[in-house]
Amino acid sequence: MDEATFLDEVAWRGGLGDAASARRIVEVVLAAFAEALVLDEARALAHALPAPLAAWVLAGPHAGNLAEDALYRRVADREGTLIGFAIEHSRLVLGVLGDRLPETTRVRLRRHLGPELAALLAPRAPLPAPPAHLRKPPEPALGEGHTLATGRPGSQKPVSEAAPERAHAESVVRAENPHEDTKLSSSRGLTQERERETLAEGEPGPLRPVSEKGR
Template sequence: MDESTFLDEVAWRGGLGETSSARTVSEAVLRAFAETLVPDEARALAHALPAPLDAWILDGPHFGSLSEDALYRRVADREGTLLGFAIEHTRLVLGVLGDALPETTRLRLLRHLGPALGDLLAPREPLPSPPVHLRRPAEPERGKGTTLATGRPGSLKPLSEARPERAHADSVVRAENPHGETKLSSSRGLTQEREQETLAEGEPGPLRPVSERGR
């Protein structure tokens, strides 16, 4: 770890935008934090840091015993800002510091600082994995059966590849000889012609002669 990496991480996590802002915040927090350490612990911490971060720790003073509230107030005084901003900046910088420190150095500081200040150096926990029921299922192989739970949006056969029928089953569009029954060239005749009931095929006289009526 070098100074640039440390400050870039502070700027990114805190949304500070500029490295100069991250440097100002980091210096105020680390100098105030050094006051919570005894000289031996300050030297162990400085040994794990690049320049000029190590100098901010070594310069002192090293009181060796400060409360969490006192630390925040010292940061606010150094920054010339409100206590709320000082609390936010302290947790930001010490969080980055905790992630950057070797485990042996961090554990040594924790033994002296106690749980309240020691928690400020706790490494960030990795994001938990999503629950099983929220994980995205593996995509099925094409051609294999799919269900609503495993299927993908869309159709296995896109519309661009479809060849829909352009007419229903009884449509004249699909017939080989549309209107064939009524065309003169191919028709077997109208209904009367097919039933042989036209004038040309009829016999003279009524179906029932007059002589037979009344019987």
């Protein structure tokens, strides 16, 4: 256990804004809690803590007869805060402490403390498993997924195995006889030729002679 990790855990669990706030709360709570221990128990606790935290525990006094409500009142007085905040801060710091203490030290302290204070050092219970229908499906094995993290390089169908269409549906490339209507070898002629309206096949004069106009 190191000081920075302990303070970071307190700040994270308590939603505190910075490490300085966490440090002040930890100092007050540990010093008040140490007053519930006899000197030997305080030394055992200090031995399991990094130097800055151990100093607050050893500062004393160590009366060994502090009740839970008395602990909260001392924390409230030293923080200059309401009793509700003192209760919250005490349970926060001692909860982190209980999670990080060696099992032998935690058992020794809990044996000496009353049941209420001993309960504050109990490790947090693991969260229960979610119902089966809410559980996340297992991650696919590497190379079997469809994400950047689980997929394998390359595509499922390599370009070398693909058989793309050579052209779109209306392309002349797909026609058996492209430009059939306009090629000299197979064409039936342009529109003017099919309608017999070319100069070669036309008759002189207009379709309606001038002599017939006005009738």
